[in-house]
Amino acid sequence: MISLTQLNGNTFTLNAIYIEQVQSFPDTTITLTTGKKFVVKESEEIVAQKVASFYRGITLLPLNSNKGEGQ
Template sequence: MITLTRLNGKAFTINAFYIETVESFPDTTIQLTNGRRYVVKESVDEVTQQTLSFFRKVNLLDPALKGGTTE
């Protein structure tokens, strides 16, 4: 789960497993696999970093992976 902020300033938590796309329209819009969309204050990069951090916490990504490459 990752915590994000709606445009009205309210924080909410979303299950990162269900994120299908993250786009900037210019506001960051997240589409889930069930078709729901959320517009958030965080940038695409911030959402990506939170998602990668979550996946590392639940051991779905090797901690050595950074940006899709192994160091």
């Protein structure tokens, strides 16, 4: 789960496993596998970092992040 902020300032927790796509339109828009969309204050890069951290926490990514991300 990752914590994010809606444009109105409310925070919410999202299960990162369901994220299909993250785009900047220029607002950061997260599309889930269900088709539901969320617009958040965090940048696309911050969302990607939070997702990577989440996946490392549940051991779906290696703990050493020096290689592989973005490649």
